[in-house]
Amino acid sequence: MIRTATRIALGTVSASMLLSGAAMAQTELTMWSHGAGNDVEIKVLNQIISDFNASQDDYKVVFESFPQGSYNDSVVAAALAGNLPCILDVDGPVLPNWVWAGYLQPLQIDESKIETFLPGTKGYWNDQLYGIGFWDAAVALFARKSDLEAWGLRMPTVDEPWTKDEFMAALDAAKESGKYEFPLDLGMNDQGEWYPYAFSPFLESFGGDIVDRTTYQTAEGALNGDAAIEFGEWWQSLFEDGYAPGPAEDPADQATGFINGKFAFQWNGNWRAVATMAEVDDVVFLPAPDFGHGNIIGAASWQYAISATCPNPEGANAFIEFALDDKYLAAFSEGMGLIPSTPTAAEMTEMYAEGGPLATFYDLSAKQAMVRPVTPGYVVQAKVFTKALADIANGADVADTLDAAVDEIDSNIENNQGYGH
Amino acid sequence: MASRLTRSNRAGWLFALPGFSLLFLFIIIPFFFAFWLSLTNQRLVSPNPAEFVGLENYRKLLSVAVVTLEPERDEAGQIERDSDGAIKYPRVRTITRNSDNPQYRGMGEWFRWHSGDNAKVVIASDVVFMKALTNTLIFALFIVPLQGGGALLLALLINQKLRGINAFRTIYFLPVVVSIVVISLLWRFIYDGDDGLLNSLLGMLSFGLFEPVDWLGRTDTALGSIIVMSAWQAVGFHMVIWLAGLQTISPTLYEAAAIEGSSRWQTFRYVTWPGLRNTAVLVLIVITMQAFALFAQINVMTNGGPLDSTQTLVFQAVERGYGKQDISGGSVISVVLFLLVLLISAVQGILTRERK
Numbered sequence: 001m002i003r004t005a006t007r008i009a010l011g012t013v014s015a016s017m018l019l020s021g022a023a024m025a026q027t028e029l030t031m032w033s034h035g036a037g038n039d040v041e042i043k044v045l046n047q048i049i050s051d052f053n054a055s056q057d058d059y060k061v062v063f064e065s066f067p068q069g070s071y072n073d074s075v076v077a078a079a080l081a082g083n084l085p086c087i088l089d090v091d092g093p094v095l096p097n098w099v100w101a102g103y104l105q106p107l108q109i110d111e112s113k114i115e116t117f118l119p120g121t122k123g124y125w126n127d128q129l130y131g132i133g134f135w136d137a138a139v140a141l142f143a144r145k146s147d148l149e150a151w152g153l154r155m156p157t158v159d160e161p162w163t164k165d166e167f168m169a170a171l172d173a174a175k176e177s178g179k180y181e182f183p184l185d186l187g188m189n190d191q192g193e194w195y196p197y198a199f200s201p202f203l204e205s206f207g208g209d210i211v212d213r214t215t216y217q218t219a220e221g222a223l224n225g226d227a228a229i230e231f232g233e234w235w236q237s238l239f240e241d242g243y244a245p246g247p248a249e250d251p252a253d254q255a256t257g258f259i260n261g262k263f264a265f266q267w268n269g270n271w272r273a274v275a276t277m278a279e280v281d282d283v284v285f286l287p288a289p290d291f292g293h294g295n296i297i298g299a300a301s302w303q304y305a306i307s308a309t310c311p312n313p314e315g316a317n318a319f320i321e322f323a324l325d326d327k328y329l330a331a332f333s334e335g336m337g338l339i340p341s342t343p344t345a346a347e348m349t350e351m352y353a354e355g356g357p358l359a360t361f362y363d364l365s366a367k368q369a370m371v372r373p374v375t376p377g378y379v380v381q382a383k384v385f386t387k388a389l390a391d392i393a394n395g396a397d398v399a400d401t402l403d404a405a406v407d408e409i410d411s412n413i414e415n416n417q418g419y420g421h
Numbered sequence: 422m423a424s425r426l427t428r429s430n431r432a433g434w435l436f437a438l439p440g441f442s443l444l445f446l447f448i449i450i451p452f453f454f455a456f457w458l459s460l461t462n463q464r465l466v467s468p469n470p471a472e473f474v475g476l477e478n479y480r481k482l483l484s485v486a487v488v489t490l491e492p493e494r495d496e497a498g499q500i501e502r503d504s505d506g507a508i509k510y511p512r513v514r515t516i517t518r519n520s521d522n523p524q525y526r527g528m529g530e531w532f533r534w535h536s537g538d539n540a541k542v543v544i545a546s547d548v549v550f551m552k553a554l555t556n557t558l559i560f561a562l563f564i565v566p567l568q569g570g571g572a573l574l575l576a577l578l579i580n581q582k583l584r585g586i587n588a589f590r591t592i593y594f595l596p597v598v599v600s601i602v603v604i605s606l607l608w609r610f611i612y613d614g615d616d617g618l619l620n621s622l623l624g625m626l627s628f629g630l631f632e633p634v635d636w637l638g639r640t641d642t643a644l645g646s647i648i649v650m651s652a653w654q655a656v657g658f659h660m661v662i663w664l665a666g667l668q669t670i671s672p673t674l675y676e677a678a679a680i681e682g683s684s685r686w687q688t689f690r691y692v693t694w695p696g697l698r699n700t701a702v703l704v705l706i707v708i709t710m711q712a713f714a715l716f717a718q719i720n721v722m723t724n725g726g727p728l729d730s731t732q733t734l735v736f737q738a739v740e741r742g743y744g745k746q747d748i749s750g751g752s753v754i755s756v757v758l759f760l761l762v763l764l765i766s767a768v769q770g771i772l773t774r775e776r777k
């Protein structure tokens with residue numbers, strides 16, 4: 001009885017050794033992405049993976065995708081359990097947090113290969129490159145050309161954007177026309193990363209910031225200084241004076257509100273541009289207004305990185321380099337409407353090529369974009385900022401709310417021994 | 422007692438082992454773990470090793486102080502008033518962000534009252550936690566009579582021998598079976614500020630006189646809306662418990678009551694209610710405990726807003742532990758919550774104890 005069992009066990013072992021022997025030729029590289037549910041993204045990724053696997057004999061990339069909502073949690077849980085994949089994607093502003101936590105290792109990619117990449121696609125921390133994005137995203141002010149002409153408004157450009165007064169005059173004109181329910185839609189229902197991504201550039205244009213970027217040790221003065229309070233009061237007036245719906249806004253508005261003629265202007269991302277163009281013939285995408293310290297929009301989208309525990313970083317780097325080919329960047333853009341990372345890839349797409357309908361977005365990304373605070377503490381700071389902006393929009397006292405946000409950010413930085421700056 | 426549990430009872434312990442080990446693994450160990458973590462500065466994501474910080478987290482969570490604001494006076498010493506005649510006070514930040522008062526640093530206004538010309542301001546180092554605590558207590562206070570009473574009423578209605586009564590039982594029990602996340606999403610549409618079902622319904626009933634209310638977007642209606650929706654969701658579950666209790670009451674008692682000529686109210690008061698005593702205690706304690714665990718509705722419907730009017734303890738524990746990567750901060754709230762629920766259950770236990 002015992003002997004039979006041993007024999008079966010031995011047989012199984014030798015059989016499995018044989019099987020793994022066959023697979024030994026190619027080393028497996030595991031790869032995770034946040035894009036589950038986004039068929040186009042997964043399709044392009046699978047294309048890259050099968051091309052890469054076929055192009056050489058050393059490595060074989062094995063791919064798994066997660067829904068975006070739980071992706072970050074999955075990565076953190078995997079890191080705690082020591083099960084990180086070799087290649088993974090990371091949201092640009094979160095990257096410093098993961099590097100600091102020891103999840104990632106620097107990329108070993110030829111600098112010349114990424115020379116022409118948009119600044120927002122490169123994930124640097126302490127002067128080392130940890131992540132590289134296959135695309136970037138940008139936001140713009142959606143408007144109708146016919147309205148601008150009817151209300152006698154100047155067409156703003158990236159080089160000569162609207163000033164604060166011109167922007168408010170435009171909102172007033174929209175209000176007086178009575179054509180729309182609200183002059184402006186900001187997508188206030190989406191209280192996730194949208195808030196810091198879309199709205200912190202306004203604060204920066206007023207002269208404030210989420211955190212003092214010279215030291216990253218405090219938010220005092222940056223988030224509650226005179227410029228920030230001026231921003232906060234302007235922000236509150238948008239909702240109190242009926243220019244825009246507040247945080248209790250209908251979630252569907254961000255997708256269809258502008259198209260359905262509910263709003264004259266909409267602050268929205270390039271990922272909504274194609275759908276909007278299909279419905280609104282004369283839609284134009286205007287650059288962010290300049291509130292005094294430049295016209296700024298947020299930069300950095302998802303980027304690919306290599307985990308610190310990856311046993312085959314050479315293979316992972318080879319894969320990422322392989323994927324940086326213009327034809328793949330263009331394929332992502334064509335499929336998802338995202339901004340291609342390089343000008344040469346942009347030329348290969350219909351939308352972003354010179355004179356293409358979305359070419360403005362490429363210019364916005366190249367000229368206006370500013371990354372969110374590059375610090376491991378950003379993850380927490382973004383949450384605090386989001387709550388402060390929602391509270392101010394709901395009528396909370398501006399100075400007190402910003403003070404409370406500063407206190408929370410400062411105490412968090414202190415609890416983390418300065419986040420390694 | 423101890424001897425009966427240990428002596429020749431191997432089979433009993435063996436049968437209990439799977440249950441006990443699960444309880445131990447997922448309830449008891451995590452609790453001691455949380456208690457330990459609440460005394461450290463453990464982070465979710467950090468290269469820094471956790472350090473023991475003693476009761477510092479509790480101090481940060483629970484510190485409150487009262488400061489007095491004196492009215493602003495003009496040069497003549499007269500109290501300054503704004504256009505509505507309300508007295509003008511200096512801002513609280515002139516005290517909390519003043520280097521003369523380092524002990525108030527980082528604290529913010531929770532609420533204030535007026536005594537004479539002065540304003541007394543209660544400042545707390547964690548205002549959001551204080552609001553979450555208050556909201557949770559308010560929620561528990563309203564949900565217990567609403568849900569328990571509603572469930573009893575439904576159980577009494579259902580406990581009749583009528584044709585098709587099972588259909589009603591099923592309907593009332595339906596919300597319990599559906600996921601709370603799905604229910605929360607549906608109620609978000611019901612409460613929608615423009616054209617939600619509730620607003621349309623009220624508008625129709627009042628022939629258009631009713632002005633649409635943004636139920637979840639206003640500080641004075643948000644928590645109430647969540648209370649009503651939560652009561653509706655779980656009422657079916659407690660109805661079944663009441664029903665079980667009702668069916669243990671012997672029919673002979675009702676017959677006797679009928680022969681004595683008691684009215685319906687008298688029957689309920691002197692036959693049904695005493696018979697439901699143990700069920701009532703169970704329902705009371707279960708609803709209270711569930712009320713303190715309020716999370717999913719908040720997470721789906723309001724995220725604690727507007728202006729913290731729907732913050733709750735469990736929501737804050739999760740928000741801090743995972744959202745803000747502060748495991749120790751989440752643990753402190755969990756421990757405080759545990760002690761609170763323990764205390765309230767103990768008081769309820771004493772109050773409802775059978776007197777002999």
